[in-house]
Amino acid sequence: MTIKGKAYIAGIFEHSTRKAEGIPLSQLHAEVAKGALDDAGLTVADVDGYFCAGDAPGLGGFSMAEYMGLRVRQTDCTETGGSSYIAHLNHAAQAIATGKIKVALITLAGKPRTGGAPPGRPPMAVIPPDAPFELPFKPTVLNLYAMCARRHMHEFGTTSEQLAWIKVAASHHAQHNPHAMLRDVVTVDEVVNSPIVADPLHRLDCCVVSDGGGALVVVAPEIAAQLRRPKVRILGAGEAIKHTNGGEMDITWSGAVWSGAKAFEEAGVRPADIKYVSVYDSFTITVLMQLEDLGFCAKGEGGRFVADGNLISGVGKLPFNTDGGGLCNNHPGNRGGMTKVLEAVRQLRGEAHPAVQVKNCDLALAHGTGGYLPTRHGSATVILERA
Amino acid sequence: MSEPKDNAVAADRAMVPYWEAARAGRLLLRRCSTCSELHYYPRPLCPFCLSSEGEWVEASGEGVIYSWSVERRANPPYAIAFVTLREGPTLMSNIVDCDLDGLAVGQAVHLQFEEREGQPVPVFRPS
Numbered sequence: 404m405t406i407k408g409k410a411y412i413a414g415i416f417e418h419s420t421r422k423a424e425g426i427p428l429s430q431l432h433a434e435v436a437k438g439a440l441d442d443a444g445l446t447v448a449d450v451d452g453y454f455c456a457g458d459a460p461g462l463g464g465f466s467m468a469e470y471m472g473l474r475v476r477q478t479d480c481t482e483t484g485g486s487s488y489i490a491h492l493n494h495a496a497q498a499i500a501t502g503k504i505k506v507a508l509i510t511l512a513g514k515p516r517t518g519g520a521p522p523g524r525p526p527m528a529v530i531p532p533d534a535p536f537e538l539p540f541k542p543t544v545l546n547l548y549a550m551c552a553r554r555h556m557h558e559f560g561t562t563s564e565q566l567a568w569i570k571v572a573a574s575h576h577a578q579h580n581p582h583a584m585l586r587d588v589v590t591v592d593e594v595v596n597s598p599i600v601a602d603p604l605h606r607l608d609c610c611v612v613s614d615g616g617g618a619l620v621v622v623a624p625e626i627a628a629q630l631r632r633p634k635v636r637i638l639g640a641g642e643a644i645k646h647t648n649g650g651e652m653d654i655t656w657s658g659a660v661w662s663g664a665k666a667f668e669e670a671g672v673r674p675a676d677i678k679y680v681s682v683y684d685s686f687t688i689t690v691l692m693q694l695e696d697l698g699f700c701a702k703g704e705g706g707r708f709v710a711d712g713n714l715i716s717g718v719g720k721l722p723f724n725t726d727g728g729g730l731c732n733n734h735p736g737n738r739g740g741m742t743k744v745l746e747a748v749r750q751l752r753g754e755a756h757p758a759v760q761v762k763n764c765d766l767a768l769a770h771g772t773g774g775y776l777p778t779r780h781g782s783a784t785v786i787l788e789r790a
Numbered sequence: 791m792s793e794p795k796d797n798a799v800a801a802d803r804a805m806v807p808y809w810e811a812a813r814a815g816r817l818l819l820r821r822c823s824t825c826s827e828l829h830y831y832p833r834p835l836c837p838f839c840l841s842s843e844g845e846w847v848e849a850s851g852e853g854v855i856y857s858w859s860v861e862r863r864a865n866p867p868y869a870i871a872f873v874t875l876r877e878g879p880t881l882m883s884n885i886v887d888c889d890l891d892g893l894a895v896g897q898a899v900h901l902q903f904e905e906r907e908g909q910p911v912p913v914f915r916p917s
């Protein structure tokens with residue numbers, strides 16, 4: 404059993420808001436759902452599967468299914484932080500491939516800038532067993548990811564200048580996105596001279612904090628055949644959880660090692676075949692480690708790989724995050740997996756901004772990391788093909 | 791990050807020896823009697839084989855910094871680190887009584903305990 408070729412992304416939508424003053428989460432979810440269904444040429448009555456993560460208000464998908472009037476026959480509320488929505492894509496494709504549903508809706512919305520769920524770790528109803536052994540030391544998203552960067556620098560000689568190239572590439576793309584929060588092109592010098600927030604990460608190594616949301620509509624092949632929009636086929640997907648392993652830790656690599664390998668195996672393609680990549684960019688180091696772990700370069704070579712504009716569309720060998728990504732465009736609810744898929748679909752449809760559109764983009768990869776890179780995180784990878 | 795809402799420490803019977811030792815300034819690791827692996831943070835069921843047969847092992851208190859960062863925006867700034875114990879496991883901690891600009895991966899550090907919100911927590915200072 405495989406999902407290869409068994410499901411299609413038929414509709415996508417990205418909310419244009421970056422600051423949703425006066426708009427509750429429920430409305431954002433419904434607006435992105437409507438947008439993606441309109442894009443697909445489908446209606447809410449066509450939806451028989453609903454997928455959402457911990458950002459959806461209410462218990463699981465109940466409240467949003469009710470709010471939007473969904474008639475749901477399969478649901479999945481997998482919560483793996485920012486990687487959730489790529490996991491949902493995999494699960495939706497599985498449900499479609501096994502004939503359980505025909506039209507799946509996946510939604511994300513978040514408003515860390517204007518209330519709703521706070522940024523960072525979600526409230527815990529039950530205290531996780533790791534909490535007494537970590538929280539007294541004041542871990543933050545910043546200092547946790549920073550420790551991955553520090554160790555990577557120590558083992559492989561990665562430099563701040565190399566990491567800076569990732570932000571530089573994102574900014575080159577964001578200048579063409581009218582919705583992007585940061586549209587100014589930045590230089591390596593500007594990144595490494597921005598204030599240190601958590602050694603060795605600078606302010607410009609970090610993503611933006613934004614409100615917003617996005618949605619995907621995934622359909623069975625027979626539904627896709629009736630629709631007018633360009634079709635994007637799901638070729639393969641993989642997921643993994645990486646954790647501290649009883650204290651036997653190596654924080655220089657991520658679960659992408661596992662989720663990526665699974666996705667490539669199912670898709671039957673190799674990293675060298677990929678024309679465009681969307682990778683989670685909570686921080687510059689996140690991008691670098693994921694690119695290595697997905698196999699785009701050897702472990703430890705990431706610094707050299709991302710340098711000198713290699714990730715800039717039209718300049719380098721591996722264009723990435725051509726919407727400006729979380730580093731410059733948006734990061735709805737501090738959860739970047741959804742927007743990664745959205746831009747990959749735009750690229751495959753040929754609907755990215757002309758200045759960043761990858762020529763003959765027929766194969767793309769989207770990858771998300773959710774949670775905390777050095778301690779415990781979810782990884783999800785999907786490989787998509789222009790049909 | 792949010793703090794635990796109630797006292798996780800009191801509600802965990804299997805961890806009583808760990809916290810009692812911590813109050814006395816000793817750091818306990820857990821060794822599985824079935825697979826012999828040492829682990830931290832300690833659990834009554836081994837994370838390598840799920841055996842519930844195990845014993846407490848006292849850490850020497852010697853370790854090296856595996857990785858570190860200084861949270862510069864905090865007031866005052868503080869150093870967080872992963873420290874690899876001489877016994878093997880790596881744990882999250884803080885480096886205290888140190889020059890925040892003088893930390894390095896591989897630097898030797900030594901255990902001490904601090905009380906934080908009524909809980910004894912293992913921290914490290916440069917050796």
Ligand SMILES: [Zn+2]
Nearest residue numbers: 822825836839
């Ligand atoms: Zn064991």
